[in-house]
Amino acid sequence: MSKLTLAEEALRRRTFAIIAHPDAGKTTLTEHILLSGGAIRAAGAVRARGENRRTRSDWMKIEKERGISVSASVMTFEHDGKMFNLLDTPGHEDFSEDTYRTLTAADCAIMVLDAAKGIEPQTLKLFEVCRLRDIPIITFINKLDREAQDPMTLLDDIASRLQLDPAPIWWPAESGNRLRGMVELGTGRFQPYARKVPGAAEDAGHPDALPLADAGQYFEAGEQQALTEALELVEGGYPAFDRQSFLEGHLTPVLWGSALRHFGIDQLLAAIGDWAPAPKSLPALRVEGRGSRGEKASGGGKEDLSTLDPRPSTLVDPASPEVTGFVFKVQANMDPNHRDRIAMFRMASGSFRRGMKLKVQNTGKSLSVNAPIMFFASDRELAEDAYAGDVIGIPNHGVLRVGDSLSESGLIRFAGLPNFAPEILQRVRVKDPLKAKHLKKALDGLAEEGVTQLFRPEIGADFIVGAVGQLQFEVMADRLGEEYGLEVIFEPSPYAEARWIMPVEGGDKADVEDFMSKYRGQMARDLDQAPVFLAKSSWETGYVMERFPKVAFTKTRERG
Ligand code: G4P
Numbered sequence: 001m002s003k004l005t006l007a008e009e010a011l012r013r014r015t016f017a018i019i020a021h022p023d024a025g026k027t028t029l030t031e032h033i034l035l036s037g038g039a040i041r042a043a044g045a046v047r048a049r050g051e052n053r054r055t056r057s058d059w060m061k062i063e064k065e066r067g068i069s070v071s072a073s074v075m076t077f078e079h080d081g082k083m084f085n086l087l088d089t090p091g092h093e094d095f096s097e098d099t100y101r102t103l104t105a106a107d108c109a110i111m112v113l114d115a116a117k118g119i120e121p122q123t124l125k126l127f128e129v130c131r132l133r134d135i136p137i138i139t140f141i142n143k144l145d146r147e148a149q150d151p152m153t154l155l156d157d158i159a160s161r162l163q164l165d166p167a168p169i170w171w172p173a174e175s176g177n178r179l180r181g182m183v184e185l186g187t188g189r190f191q192p193y194a195r196k197v198p199g200a201a202e203d204a205g206h207p208d209a210l211p212l213a214d215a216g217q218y219f220e221a222g223e224q225q226a227l228t229e230a231l232e233l234v235e236g237g238y239p240a241f242d243r244q245s246f247l248e249g250h251l252t253p254v255l256w257g258s259a260l261r262h263f264g265i266d267q268l269l270a271a272i273g274d275w276a277p278a279p280k281s282l283p284a285l286r287v288e289g290r291g292s293r294g295e296k297a298s299g300g301g302k303e304d305l306s307t308l309d310p311r312p313s314t315l316v317d318p319a320s321p322e323v324t325g326f327v328f329k330v331q332a333n334m335d336p337n338h339r340d341r342i343a344m345f346r347m348a349s350g351s352f353r354r355g356m357k358l359k360v361q362n363t364g365k366s367l368s369v370n371a372p373i374m375f376f377a378s379d380r381e382l383a384e385d386a387y388a389g390d391v392i393g394i395p396n397h398g399v400l401r402v403g404d405s406l407s408e409s410g411l412i413r414f415a416g417l418p419n420f421a422p423e424i425l426q427r428v429r430v431k432d433p434l435k436a437k438h439l440k441k442a443l444d445g446l447a448e449e450g451v452t453q454l455f456r457p458e459i460g461a462d463f464i465v466g467a468v469g470q471l472q473f474e475v476m477a478d479r480l481g482e483e484y485g486l487e488v489i490f491e492p493s494p495y496a497e498a499r500w501i502m503p504v505e506g507g508d509k510a511d512v513e514d515f516m517s518k519y520r521g522q523m524a525r526d527l528d529q530a531p532v533f534l535a536k537s538s539w540e541t542g543y544v545m546e547r548f549p550k551v552a553f554t555k556t557r558e559r560g
Contacts, residue, residue: 002385006351007319011278013389015346017087017103019130020112021120025142029112029259030075030086036262036269037084039077039376073331074344074375074391082273085391098329100129100420101402101450105328105346105391108276110268111139111252112259115148115175118157127162130249136277137252139166140268144182144193145258148175155238155254165251167241170267171234172256173219173227180218181206182256182264183227185235190215193263206263247277279389281315282348284324284405285413287361316349316412318388323350323358324407326414327400330449331393332479341449342373342393343400348414352386359410360400366410369394402450421555422453422466425495425534426473429463431487439463442484447527452476455498455524455532464493464524464534495534497541499553500526511550519544530557 002009020026034040075086087106089099103109109130113119119127130137141154148154155166170191173180181192190212194205207218216224245251255271257264316324325347332341352372359366373393374383383392394400405413430439443463447454452473453466467473473490480486501516503509516523516531524532533553535541545553 002351002387005319006321006349006387009351009387010318010349010389012082013085013278013387014082014108014272014276015085015087015106015279015389015391016108016110016272016276017089017106018110018112019089019099019103019123019126021114021117021122024112024114024117024120024123025259026089026112029110029140029142029265030088032259032262032265033086033269034075034077036265037077037079039075039079076374076376076390079269080273083390084272085389087391098450099126101328103129103133103135105326105344106135107279107389108272109135109137110272111137113139113141113154115141115143115154115256116146118149118154119161124161134249136247136249137164138268138271138276139252139254140264141172141254141256142259144172144175144179144256144263145261146176148172151256152234152237158252158254162252164249165239165245166254167239167246167251168234168254169241169271170254170256170264171231173223179258180223180227181215183212183231184209185231186240188212188231190218191264191267192218193258193261241275243275246275279318279348281317283415284314284316284348285415286314286411287413288411314412316414318349320349321351322408322412323352323356324348324405324412324414326406327394327402327404330400330402332449341398341400342395343404345372345392345394345400345406347386347388347390347392349388350408352383352390352392354382354384356408358406358408361405361407361410361413362401363399363404364410365399367394367396367399371395398445398448401448415558420468421498421500423468424470424473425455425464425466425493425498426490427462427493428465429489429491431489435486438484439480439486439488442480442486444527446476446479451479453498454527455534457534458523458525459521462493464495465490466498493534494536495522496537497535498524499533499535499541499555500557501531501533502552502554504550504552507550507552511548515544515548515551526557 018026018030031040073088075088077084087102089102111123111127113123127137139158151172155168158164158166168185170182170184172182179193181190183190188211189209191209192207192215194207212228239251241253242251246253253271253275255264255268257268259265325345327343327345329344330341331344354372355368355370357366357368372383373380373395374386375393386392428443430436440463443454443465446452455464455466457464465473465476477488477490480488501512503512519533522534524534526532533544535544541553
C-alpha cells in the first residue's frame with residue numbers, strides 16, 4: 001500500500017505516447033527512453049520483446065512478415081520518483097485508428113521528427129488528433145547524427161504548418177559529421193556529443209555538460225564563435241518556454257538529439273518528468289441507472305437519438321476515491337492457446353486494489369478484477385494497486401469492449417473515445433453459406449476489439465466492414481480463418497464514405513428522422529446501433545450536408 005495520498009500518487013504519474021511518421025525513430029527512441037529511465041539494461045530489448053511476442057502469437061505472423069508493429073501496448077517504469085506510462089502506438093499508417101484511440105489515454109505526446117525530413121504526412125495526421133483532444137506536445141527532433149535541415153527551417157515549419165509556437169530548449173551545434181553537441185538556451189550550458197569511435201563500446205556515453213565558453217576543445221576553429229553569435233539571434237527569435245501555454249496546446253518545447261546514439265535522451269526524459277501534465281480531471285456523465293448498450297432495440301430505428309450525444313455533466317478528479325476509467329484498447333490472443341482478451345484500462349481516478357469489483361457502466365455487468373496486469377518494460381506483473389494515469393490490463397472473455405467505462409459504482413460514463421469514419425468500406429461474405437451465422441458473431445467480436453468497424457445496412461443482410469487501411473482487412477481475414485475457421489471474401493461495396501448522423505447543436509431529432517427516411521437505402525447501424533449514412537462518394541456527402549443543414553454528418557463518433 002502506498003504511503004502517499006491519492007493526489008500525490010496521481011501527481012507523480014506521466015502517461016504519454018510517442019507520435020511519429022514511420023521511420024522517424026519511434027521504436028529506437030522508446031528503447032532509449034527506457035534505457036534512460038533504468039527500465040531496461042541494454043539496447044535491443046524492445047525489438048527482442050517484439051520478437052517474442054510475435055512468436056507467441058499466431059495472427060501476428062502478418063506483423064512479422066511485413067516488419068511492422070500492429071499492436072499497441074504500454075510500458076510502465078519508475079524513475080526519479082515518478083511513474084511513467086509509455087503508451088506504445090503502432091507506426092504503420094493502416095493502423096492509425098488504433099493509434100488515435102491510444103492517444104485518448106495519453107496526457108501528453110512526444111512528437112518525433114526526423115531532422116532531415118521535418119514534418120511528414122503521418123506526423124500531421126497524428127498531430128491533428130492531439131490537437132482535437134488538447135494533448136500537449138513535446139517535440140523531439142531526432143537523427144542529429146545525420147545531415148539535418150537547418151534548425152530554423154524545422155522550427156518555422158512547426159510554427160507555420162502546425163500553428164504551434166516552437167520554444168527551443170536546446171540548440172544543436174551542427175549535425176551529421178560536424179555535430180558537436182547542443183546548447184541549453186538561457187543557461188548557456190553545452191552538452192558535448194561523443195562521436196562514436198570505431199571499436200569503442202556503444203555506451204561509452206557523452207561527456208558531461210559544461211559552460212559553452214569553456215567548451216573550446218569540442219569545436220574546430222571559428223565554430224564556437226559562430227555558434228555564440230547564432231544563439232543571440234535564436235534567443236531573441238523564439239518564445240521562451242511557458243508551461244501554461246504548453247499545457248493549453250499553444251506552444252511546444254523543442255528538444256534535439258539522436259535516439260540511436262543515446263544523445264539528448266536524458267534531457268527529453270527530464271522534460272517529460274518536469275513538464276508533462278499529471279492526469280487531469282476528465283469530463284464524464286454520471287448516469288443514474290443503466291446506459292444504452294444492450295437495451296436498445298436492434299436496428300428498429302426507434303430509439304431515442306438524444307442518448308447518442310451525451311453531454312459531460314461532471315468532472316472526475318484523479319484524486320477522488322472511487323476507481324473509474326475506460327478501456328481504450330482490447331488486445332486479443334496474447335496467448336493463442338486461450339482465447340483471452342486483455343482490455344487496456346486507463347484509470348481516471350481512485351485507488352485500485354487487486355481483487356476489486358468493477359462495474360461496466362454501459363452494460364451493467366460487474367467483474368472481479370483478480371488478475372490485473374501491469375506492463376513493465378521488461379516483464380508483466382500482477383498489479384496489486386494502481387492509480388489515476390495508470391494503465392492495467394484486465395483479462396476477460398469478451399465482457400469488455402473498447403470505449404467501456406468502468407467504475408466501482410457503475411455510474412460513471414466517460415465521453416471522448418471516438419470511432420473514426422473508415423476510409424475503406426467493403427462487403428464481407430463467408431465462402432460456406434452454412435457458416436453465415438458464425439460470421440456475424442466473429443465480425444461482432446473483431447469490431448468489439450476495434451480491429452475493424454462493422455456496419456449493418458438497414459435494408460438487406462449485408463455486412464459492411466470499414467477500416468482505415470487495407471492492411472486491417474488482411475489482419476481480419478487472417479484472424480477469421482485462424483480463430484473462427486471462417487474463409488471469407490471481401491468484395492467492393494458501393495460506398496465510399498461513412499458518416500454518423502445526429503442533430504446539429506440546437507437541432508431536432510425529427511430532422512434526423514426525416515433524413516433517415518429519405519435515405520433509408522443508404523442507412524446502416526454501427527455496433528452500438530448508432531445511425532450511419534453510407535455515401536457513395538465524397539461528392540454525395542457534400543451534397544447531403546448542404547441539403548440537410550440541420551443534420552450533423554460527423555467523421556467521428558464518441559461512444560457512450
Ligand atoms: P519507427 O519506429 O519510427 O518506424 O523507426 P525506428 O526506430 O524503427 O527507426 C527507423 C530507422 O531509423 C532505423 O534504421 C533506425 O536504426 C534509424 N534511426 C532511429 N533513430 C536514429 C538516429 O537517431 N540516428 C540514425 N542515424 N538513425 C536512427 P533501419 O536501418 O531501418 O533499421 P535497423 O536495421 O537500424 O534496425
